[in-house]
Amino acid sequence: MIRVRLPDHLCSLSGAEREVELSVNGKPTQQLVLDALELRFPALKGALRDPQTTRRRPFVRFFACGEDLSHQPMDLPLPLAVANGDEPFLVIAAIAGG
Numbered sequence: 001m002i003r004v005r006l007p008d009h010l011c012s013l014s015g016a017e018r019e020v021e022l023s024v025n026g027k028p029t030q031q032l033v034l035d036a037l038e039l040r041f042p043a044l045k046g047a048l049r050d051p052q053t054t055r056r057r058p059f060v061r062f063f064a065c066g067e068d069l070s071h072q073p074m075d076l077p078l079p080l081a082v083a084n085g086d087e088p089f090l091v092i093a094a095i096a097g098g
Contacts, residue, residue: 002028002078003088004037010048010091014041019088028083030062031074048091063090 001021011018022040024032031054038045045051048060054074056062061070065079065087081087 001085002033002036002082003085004033005088005090007091007093009093010044013047014043016041016044021085027077029075029077030069030072030089033078033089034074059094059096061092061094063092064088 002024003019003021005019006014006016008018010016020037020040022033022036024036026032034048034054038048047057049056056070061068063069064082067079069078077083078089079087082089
């Protein structure tokens with residue numbers, strides 16, 4: 001099971017709990033986790049990634065094991081601690097301004 005932790009506004013949008021558990025087939029990657037998340041919570045489709053290109057939306061970041069995965073290829077395997085369910089895959093809403 002992959003644990004995914006969502007920010008409050010995405011929980012409100014989707015009706016999801018703050019942390020959800022997902023199953024993915026094969027080695028977990030960002031792509032597979034996000035596919036499973038959007039399948040289970042269809043309201044998130046388009047909120048995290050552009051539906052046409054599947055590229056990450058601006059102001060959304062993905063973290064795991066203290067590492068920013070946002071700019072890594074979406075098909076790279078996630079860290080073992082995330083794949084084992086020991087650590088969550090974090091979806092973070094970035095903040096801009098000044």
